[in-house]
Amino acid sequence: MSSIQKGQENQQGGAVAEQGEFGHKSLLRSDDLYQYILETSVYPREPKYLKELRELTAKHPLGPISAAPDEVQFLDMLIKLINAKNTMEIGVFTGYSLLATALALPHDGKILALDINRENYDMGLPIIQKAGVAHKIDFREGPALPFLDQLIQDEKNHGTLDFIFVDADKNNYINYHKRVIELVKIGGVIGYDNTLWSGSLVLPPDAPTMDDYLRNNREFVLEFNKFLAVDPRVEICQLPVSDGVTLCRRICSSI
Numbered sequence: 232m233s234s235i236q237k238g239q240e241n242q243q244g245g246a247v248a249e250q251g252e253f254g255h256k257s258l259l260r261s262d263d264l265y266q267y268i269l270e271t272s273v274y275p276r277e278p279k280y281l282k283e284l285r286e287l288t289a290k291h292p293l294g295p296i297s298a299a300p301d302e303v304q305f306l307d308m309l310i311k312l313i314n315a316k317n318t319m320e321i322g323v324f325t326g327y328s329l330l331a332t333a334l335a336l337p338h339d340g341k342i343l344a345l346d347i348n349r350e351n352y353d354m355g356l357p358i359i360q361k362a363g364v365a366h367k368i369d370f371r372e373g374p375a376l377p378f379l380d381q382l383i384q385d386e387k388n389h390g391t392l393d394f395i396f397v398d399a400d401k402n403n404y405i406n407y408h409k410r411v412i413e414l415v416k417i418g419g420v421i422g423y424d425n426t427l428w429s430g431s432l433v434l435p436p437d438a439p440t441m442d443d444y445l446r447n448n449r450e451f452v453l454e455f456n457k458f459l460a461v462d463p464r465v466e467i468c469q470l471p472v473s474d475g476v477t478l479c480r481r482i483c484s485s486i
Contacts, residue, residue, distance in 0.1 A: 257299060257301070257473055257474070258427060258429075258430055258471045258473075258474060258475070265301075268301055269300055269301065272301075272304070273300045273301050273304050274300070276304075277300070277304075278334055278362070280330065280334075280358050280359075280361055280362035281303070281327070281330055281331055281334065281362075283358050284325065284326065284327050284330055284355050284358045284359070285297075285300060285303075285327055287325065287354065287355065287358065288324070288325045288327050288354075288355065291325060291351070291354065293324075293351075296324065297324055297325065297327050297328075298327055298328040298398065298424065298473065299472075299473040301472065301473065302328075302424070302472050302473040302476060303327065303328050303331040304331075305470075305472050305476070306328060306331055306332065306335075306396065306422065307331050307332075307334070307335045309394075309420070309422070309478075310332060310335040310336065310394055311335050313393060313394060313419075313420055314393070315335075315336065315340070315393035315394040315419075315420075316336060316337060316339070316340045316341070316393055317340070317341050317391060317392050317393050318332060318336065318340070318341065318342045318343070318392060318393060318394040318395065318396070319342065319343045319344075319345070319392055319394075319395045319396070319411070319414065320332060320342055320343075320344045320345070320395075320396045320397075320398070321345045321346075321375045321395070321396070321397045321398070321399045321407060321411075322345070322346060322375075322397065322398035322399035322400075322424075323344050323345070323346035323348075323351070323352050323370070324346070324348075324351050324352075325351050325352065325354050325355035326344075326352050326355035326356065326358075326359055326368075327355065328396065328398065329342065329344055329355075329359070329368065330355065330358070330359050330362060330364065332394075332396070333359065333362070333364035333365075333367045333368060334362065334364055336364075336367055340367050341367055341368075341369065342367055342368050342369065343369050343371065343392075344368055344369065344370045344371065345371050345373075345375040345378060346370070346372065346375075347372065347373060347374060347375075348372070349370070349372040352370055352372075375399065375403075375407065376403065376406055376407070376410070379407070379410040379411065379414075380410065382410075382414060383410055383413045383414065388414060389413050389414065390413075390414070390415070390416040390417065390419075390484075391414060391416065392411075392414050392415045392416060392419060393415070393416060393419050393420070394415075394419060394420050394421075394422070395411045395414065395415055395419075395420075395421045395422070396421075396422045396424070397411070397421065397422065397423050397424065398423075398424035398425070401425065401428075401448045401451040401452050401455070402448065402451045404423060404451065404452070404455040405454065405455055405458050408421070408423075408455075408458070408459070408462075408479075412464055412465070412481060415481050416481065417481050417482065417483065417484065418480065418481065418482075419480070419481050420478055420479065420480050420481075421465070421478070421479040421481070422476055422477070422478050422479075423455070423459075423476065423477045423479070424473070424475075424476055425452065425473075425474050425475055426452060426455070426456060426469060426475040426476065426477040427452075427469070427471060427474050427475025428445065428448065428449055428452040428474060428475065429445060429474045430474070431445045431446075431449050432449065432452060432453055432456070436449070456469070456477070459477060459479065462479075463483065464481060464482065464483050464484075464485070465479040465480060465481055465482060466479070466480045466482055467479050467480075
């Protein structure tokens, strides 16, 4: 998850809720199996600067809200598979997933990065600069929705992005989708993080294992998943990576 358009208090609650009794936020309810995946497939191939930023982010009080290492590896592979060049990330935090995207893009690739908290991004920026990819990133501080509205007012921006990753405030996921669908090209991909919401979507609303943060945002995630399921403009695939990633491939220009 990210810092965008969330209060610090809520973020701290989310960090605790998502990790729960396990040492990770993966839906795999086995620390040993998750560690096996990391040590076998993720860490041996992890670029050194990505590792450095992951370890730095883990020291942040809100570190658990960052994207998971296996999820970041998945995004890296996806970006390369679709040959993405022009991308956007909504919700940046320290820039861990942002750095992975920048490393996966070609030298002339671009990322428009949106977050309300510049301070967290500045924490990771020196590592991004050392990695030699800062030139690919255009960071904009502030609420994402007004900025997206400005972008879509100019038709020249329509259909210009190959990939968009959204990891932000869940109560606005539908609002983000209504806007970014205009910006991604037909055949392009939008990825939404946390769409299985720590597995809480199938629990009773009054389940004692859910804290207030999970419970209060659970309905937003449920509503968003239902919204995507009937959106004829996209093909979707929901994956149990980390605590849920939904991919949307745009297939038409209008409803």
